[in-house]
Amino acid sequence: MFKRKTIIASNVLKILTEAKSPLSVSNIIEELSKEEIVPNKATVYRILTKLMDKKRVTEIKNKNGAAYFELFHNHHHHFICDDCETAFCLEGCHVKKLNINMSELLPSKNFKILSHDFNIYGICEGCVNK
Amino acid sequence: MFKRKTIIASNVLKILTEAKSPLSVSNIIEELSKEEIVPNKATVYRILTKLMDKKRVTEIKNKNGAAYFELFHNHHHHFICDDCETAFCLEGCHVKKLNINMSELLPSKNFKILSHDFNIYGICEGCVNK
DNA sequence: TATTTATTGCAATTAAGTTGCGTTAAGTAT
């Protein structure tokens, strides 16, 4: 058994590290292209899947279900701009921060909670000023 | 200018009224089919778009971005079962209920908040018991 | 009855994401 180095996977990580906000697959391909690396989208999806398995990367979804990827950092939520579609990370999880007991909200006590998501939508600073 | 009656639109509303949970477009077509109405999916999408314009219907999305539709009732959130994918309405909006000041969470005061969503995911009562 | 136009079905299209398969190339063993 051996491990191959893959140029693309490490570059995807680099791009995500440098990114100021979560990126879509086409964002990622665009960024890689600037460095003369033009990978196939299937490759990028496969790399991202592996990185998610390893908890290096997290996937978030916008209103339309399109996926954006970011480096894993502890559970938190996002502001997503309705105009430019950029996702901005919010600090921490206010659900936890505010100690919201989600189980009290459920239709039945027999529901099992596994996760939640919370997005705020609107217009970001950049798009407001134009 | 005149208004035509459309059999399908009123039946879509009826189906949604009787539904115990939000329905996908194929759910809706299935239900209509039971009443001998087999509309084209394009028709159903167009009807739903109009009903949303009139605020009669709301669209929610699951984890994968697939759309579910329900009668409009005041702003609230959902529990979505990871197993059967059924969406259950939660009562009211706990963000509002708990008086969460979302603007304090933002990266900048210049962001303009327009909406938010909140979903709880897990296993519903029915799927737990099987 | 003729006209107007909203409604509908159909087929083609779009876009995100997935999959199968053949090729390439990195790491290891000989």
Add this chain to the structure above:
DNA sequence: ATACTTAACGCAACTTAATTGCAATAAATA
């Protein structure tokens, strides 16, 4: 170095939800 193994990769085909253009239908009105 050479051969072997297998992970990484590209490509094309496919899948599925949703959208669009166009022609056909039918409801309301004149």
